[in-house]
Amino acid sequence: MENIKIITTEDGSHSLYHEGLKETYHSFHGALQESIHVxxxxxxxxxxxxxxxxxxxNIFEVGFGTGLNALLAAQFAIENEVHINFTxxxxxxLExxxxxQLNYASSIGQDDLNNVFEELHSSKWEEKVEINPYFSxxxxxxxxxxxxxxxxFDVLFFDAFAPSKQAELWTADLMQKCFNLLKIGGVFTTYSAKGQLKRDLKSVGFEVETLPGPPGKKEMVRGVVN
Ligand SMILES: C[S@@+](CC[C@H](N)C(=O)[O-])C[C@H]1O[C@@H](n2cnc3c(N)ncnc32)[C@H](O)[C@@H]1O
Incomplete structure (x- = not known):
């Protein structure tokens, strides 16, 4: 992919830079740290x-991208012996x-996750695939x-490009769609803490919390369906 470049973020983990959008796939302060935290x-x-x-x-993610969130969820599933269905x-x-070339398994400190990472990407699209007894x-x-x-779903990972780069994904209408995708008690989580996002989440029915962000970012937002 000509317009995608691999970069190393401040915690040593890779991310991608999209030259067309002039935007990275993760926080420059640390891709791995951001995904784990948020x-x-x-x-x-x-x-x-x-x-x-x-x-x-049951997890739903907006933006599979590098698959880092999926890999961390698979690691969580194995460690906690919990069954995760990840949509x-x-x-x-990505190609x-x-x-x-991405160094996620070694950045996590578990080279054996490399196989899982490759399977997450090589698995067929449009079909549920069991990666191991704990993760599909x-x-x-x-x-x-x-x-x-x-x-x-129980949990929704909202990991679109930033509102400044892809405003069409951060509208009140799409926040309503996210709300409707969650069960009672369901949790929406994202790295952005924009005021407009918080107002939109509230207006569609979420209980909204502003939380401390990952290293290098002051705040993030979580919404709960009550
Ligand atoms: C910030 S990146 C994060 C991706 C991923 N979670 C990761 O850790 O690499 C945003 C992702 O959203 C995808 N995306 C772009 N437009 C989208 C849309 N309309 N709906 C869903 N995802 C979209 C992008 O292609 C990209 O992979």
Whole structure:
């Protein structure tokens, strides 16, 4: 992919720079740290703890991209012996040639996750694939705007490009769509803490919290369906 370049972020983990958008896929201050903090700790672990540690979790992700969030969710599933069904949408899948160069398994400190990472990417699209007894992935090649399902989820990872780069994904209408995709008690988590986002999340029914962000970022936002 000519317009995609691999970069190293401040925690040593890779990210990608999209030259067309002039935007990175993760925080320059640390891709791995950001994903762990925003999506795994403040999203997945928070939902599971407040829900009484259920043994099954249904996650929906907006923007599969490098698959870093999926890999961390798979690691969480194995470590906690919890079954995760991970549904993710991505209109612009990355090439395997790029994926193979990403240092996520070694940055996590678990080289054995390399196989999982490759399987997450080589698994078929538009079909649920069991990666191991604890983790299944269902990748859908579509945009959030076009995505349709009757399913509801426990946790929603909202990992679109920043509002300044892709404003059309951060509208009140799409926040309503995210709200409708979640069960009662469901959790929406994202790295952005824009005032307009918080107002839109509130207006569609979320209980909104502003939380400390990952290293290098002051704040992030979480919404809960009550
Ligand atoms: C900030 S990146 C993060 C991706 C990923 N979660 C990761 O850790 O690499 C945003 C992703 O959203 C995808 N995207 C772009 N437009 C989209 C849309 N309309 N609906 C859903 N995803 C979209 C991009 O292609 C990109 O992969």
């Amino acid at each position: 999506f795994i700790e403040k999203g997945l672990r928070f939902w599971r703890t407040k829900s009484g540690l259920p043994k099954q979790v 993710t949408i991505e209109p612009f899948p 395997m040639e790029v994926i193979k 992935i269902y990748k859908i090649n579509t945009k959030l705007e076009d995505f349709q399902t009757n399913q509801k």
